[in-house]
């Protein structure tokens with residue numbers, strides 16, 4: 201099966217006051233039709249920038265985007281706005297993190313959804329509005345006939361995010377990029393919204409790139425995972441591979457910080473000590489080395505890639521070394 | 533929406549009452565000065581002063597004085613100027629209003645359209661030569677003093693090039709009432725409009741550009757782009773619409789102030805007998821009745837313009853509608 205989205209060696213650099221800063225280094229990933237790829241990592245690791253730059257949604261004057269990316273086999277990187285416009289919203293839709301700011305405050309919810317439909321399809325105002333109502337019904341917004349005429353500030357955060365999702369689904373996109381869709385929401389609402397996102401993306405046959413910093417969400421939603429650290433994908437594989445036999449010490453840290461589903465919740469979850477490196481870092485070695493409990497002198501050289509089938513990690517630790525440090529969790 | 537408007541208008545009446553009381557107190561209840569003598573002006577005879585004290589009831593309690601004053605301002609409208617030997621004040625003010633309103637409204641149309649064009653074009657073409665050029669022009673417009681600009685315009689259109697095709701249509705200085713001749717009114721005001729508008733096009737254009745650029749860094753603009761909308765639609769429906777609030781606020785303040793007399797320099801340069809000029813002359817002659825009338829008139833206009841801004845706010849931004 202040919203991938204829907206295929207990103208190869210993506211590099212993104214921003215022009216800043218202190219000179220160019222590379223935020224994304226050599227990132228490659230694919231999204232197959234119908235799958236949910238989770239991109240996970242701490243805040244600032246380059247998850248949003250990676251996807252936004254593929255969509256051409258970064259500030260072009262200040263950003264250099266290099267590498268290759270194809271969507272349905274066609275190159276998509278650095279296309280003109282005119283061409284991208286036909287893909288955005290119709291083929292690839294974006295759900296952004298903060299529902300409080302993602303909608304234009306001065307327009308009604310229904311108008312904002314209808315606007316997207318009418319940007320891509322020749323339908324009447326009434327037809328677009330009717331579709332907006334049914335989309336709002338699909339995302340479980342109560343009284344959708346009334347909600348279409350509401351302004352964003354009249355809805356709660358959860359309801360707004362549902363409206364954003366309805367808008368993203370309005371043109372049946374082949375790919376949904378959901379950038380931390382539930383981070384800003386209460387935990388109870390989070391579960392509902394994720395559930396609905398999973399159900400609807402399946403219903404619409406949309407693949408999903410789910411950006412998150414929460415390994416719990418990954419376990420719930422994804423088929424495959426890419427773990428990002430300091431602008432690089434440090435480990436990638438299926439959810440089963442990563443959860444049962446994580447290779448990269450950073451992934452270990454992320455997994456250890458998931459609250460247990462059963463039993464007493466520990467007072468404080470173990471979190472990875474230290475801070476990610478600043479974005480402008482230029483040293484060639486493993487960026488995780490200062491925080492890594494397995495770090496050794498050789499880690500200050502560029503780390504090699506460990507590969508087994510689709511499972512890859514950017515780390516010097518090979519299978520025996522990993523086994524000594526963290527035995528794989530063999531399915532009982 | 534309607535309730536908001538009605539409430540706002542009610543509030544406006546209340547504020548205006550407050551202002552009239554305040555102005556009255558400042559003018560006539562300042563301790564240690566005799567209001568009758570001040571109304572009479574310099575070198576008035578004691579008989580005149582006594583007469584005024586009698587007429588205005590300055591020997592009676594303050595509320596009565598206020599009522600008499602308001603009655604003479606608004607009901608009988610027979611407040612007279614003593615400095616100007618019996619000239620009726622209210623007709624004088626009423627005569628000046630159309631000239632000032634015509635001048636300021638026309639300039640306002642120009643400056644709103646002009647600054648929208650400048651701001652939108654500069655923001656859309658941000659960091660290009662067009663943007664930089666427009667911003668430099670705006671800065672020049674802001675720094676050019678209006679009386680100087682007016683004099684230059686007069687020099688060009690009234691004398692230097694008056695006999696060429698370019699400016700032969702320009703009538704002599706002064707205001708032509710709209711009711712006398714529409715085309716005459718228009719011709720007489722075109723150059724004053726442009727002169728007065730230049731400064732505001734510069735200010736509003738720059739402010740709008742800054743607001744638009746700020747709006748472009750908002751999440752909802754990224755959402756709009758991610759939806760596949762055209763750049764024009766994103767600019768006009770999403771960025772501009774949300775950037776208009778500061779624009780409208782400034783407009784209310786400036787429009788109110790200009791109608792209230794702040795267009796003085798333009799009025800003087802172009803010989804337009806408006807509120808600004810009237811106030812200016814009254815101040816020079818210490819003509820208290822005229823000053824009183826124009827101050828009250830001006831404050832009413834500022835208040836009215838602000839009420840209008842509040843209503844516009846509610847139209848533009850649903851979050852303001854209660």
Ligand SMILES: Nc1ncnc2c1ncn2[C@@H]1O[C@H](COP(=O)(O)OP(=O)(O)O)[C@@H](O)[C@H]1O
Nearest residue numbers: 214216223242243244245246247248249250479
């Ligand atoms: N417009 C920008 N200019 C400069 N640096 C940026 C810009 N946008 C993002 N960055 C930097 O790129 C890095 C990755 O950001 P981002 O992709 O938003 O992280 P996250 O993984 O939390 O989504 C951060 O260090 C951030 O500071």
Ligand code: SF4
Nearest residue numbers: 486489492499515516
């Ligand atoms: S390369 Fe070295 S420092 Fe980096 S994660 Fe692997 S063991 Fe740790």
Ligand SMILES: [Mg+2]
Nearest residue numbers: 247248249379
């Ligand atoms: Mg992000």
